Amino acid sequence: MTDRTALADAFLATTAWAGARRAPLAGDASNRRYERLTDPRTGRTAVLMDAPVERGEDVRPFLRIARHLREIGLSAPEILAEDPEHGFLLLEDLGDDLFARVLATQPDLERPLYEAATDVLLALHRAPCPPLDAYAPQVMAEMASLAFRKYRDGVLGEADDTAAARFAERFADILQSATRDDPVMILRDYHAENLIWLPGRKGIARVGLLDFQDAMTGHRAYDLVSLLQDVRRDVPAGIETRMLARYIDGSGTNDHAFRTAYAVLGAQRNLRILGVFARLATDYGKPRYVDLIPRVWAHLVRDLDHPALAPVAQMLVDTLPAPSPETLQRLRR
Numbered sequence: 001m002t003d004r005t006a007l008a009d010a011f012l013a014t015t016a017w018a019g020a021r022r023a024p025l026a027g028d029a030s031n032r033r034y035e036r037l038t039d040p041r042t043g044r045t046a047v048l049m050d051a052p053v054e055r056g057e058d059v060r061p062f063l064r065i066a067r068h069l070r071e072i073g074l075s076a077p078e079i080l081a082e083d084p085e086h087g088f089l090l091l092e093d094l095g096d097d098l099f100a101r102v103l104a105t106q107p108d109l110e111r112p113l114y115e116a117a118t119d120v121l122l123a124l125h126r127a128p129c130p131p132l133d134a135y136a137p138q139v140m141a142e143m144a145s146l147a148f149r150k151y152r153d154g155v156l157g158e159a160d161d162t163a164a165a166r167f168a169e170r171f172a173d174i175l176q177s178a179t180r181d182d183p184v185m186i187l188r189d190y191h192a193e194n195l196i197w198l199p200g201r202k203g204i205a206r207v208g209l210l211d212f213q214d215a216m217t218g219h220r221a222y223d224l225v226s227l228l229q230d231v232r233r234d235v236p237a238g239i240e241t242r243m244l245a246r247y248i249d250g251s252g253t254n255d256h257a258f259r260t261a262y263a264v265l266g267a268q269r270n271l272r273i274l275g276v277f278a279r280l281a282t283d284y285g286k287p288r289y290v291d292l293i294p295r296v297w298a299h300l301v302r303d304l305d306h307p308a309l310a311p312v313a314q315m316l317v318d319t320l321p322a323p324s325p326e327t328l329q330r331l332r333r
Helices: 004-013 060-071 099-105 107-126 137-144 146-156 161-178 222-228 237-251 255-282 287-303 307-319 325-332
Strands: 021-025 033-038 045-050 079-083 088-092 184-186 195-197 207-209 216-218
Touching: 004 045, 004 088, 060 079, 099 107, 099 195, 107 184, 107 195, 107 207, 107 222, 107 237, 137 146, 137 161, 137 255, 146 161, 146 255, 146 307, 146 325, 161 255, 161 307, 222 237, 222 255, 237 255, 255 287, 255 307, 255 325, 287 325
Parallel strands: none
Antiparallel strands: 021 033, 033 045, 045 088, 079 088, 184 216, 195 207
């Protein structure tokens, strides 16, 4: 097995941060690890990303997208040093003021923070889009079918590949119809625990961006759904309504078509997350994600009220178990 500590030490030895104090930072659901480095002489800080190549991680997409985002005026971390071969990056430290943490103590900032985050998406979608893989309807439908393959099957203890395949086929047609718009860059994990408040900066630069390495091209409603149907915090209905209107007005997009895509992509995203959270609990021993499932389910049920989802709504309600306490306990076990 690769000695990641020795490799990290060797990487830092090539930088000005070789003698820095190191402390772990909270990670995410991936194999990546993070450390905050503090220069004992100046007190300056930076962040070390450790993305093990031998465990399937690749820092090159992060590098490419971070540079693009910075070029268009957004606050992705500056790249201070890199070793793609071994999976190490030294990054600008954007601090600890995640939107979720700021709003927990300063709820009066909710509207300005969400306005700033919505304006970031408007700026991102106006900019030229670099070459990226497309989050196509067939791909999205297959990802949404994780709700059957991992959530449903994990609860019931039995597989039903026929139902999953039937759903994916129907849902791909709905996605194809609802997302006929010029593709834009979508960051795909755009929510209050991946956004950092930087009030010392101006305009769209006040929003620090994290966890964007899986960016693709897709419909412009996708990241707004991720922001406003947040699986980790309750976004007030009034904020969701205002930000939808703000984006539609700011982009000049068709109101009805955008709201339809918003509901359809909301269903897609929430179905995928149901499956992902169930898989994290059952396959990777991370039961804490089960606690988030009731909020995901509530978002899904609301999305399914849209007429565009009628061809699959009843099938989903009939096939997927509601997240009762008993259901969630089965996943935890």
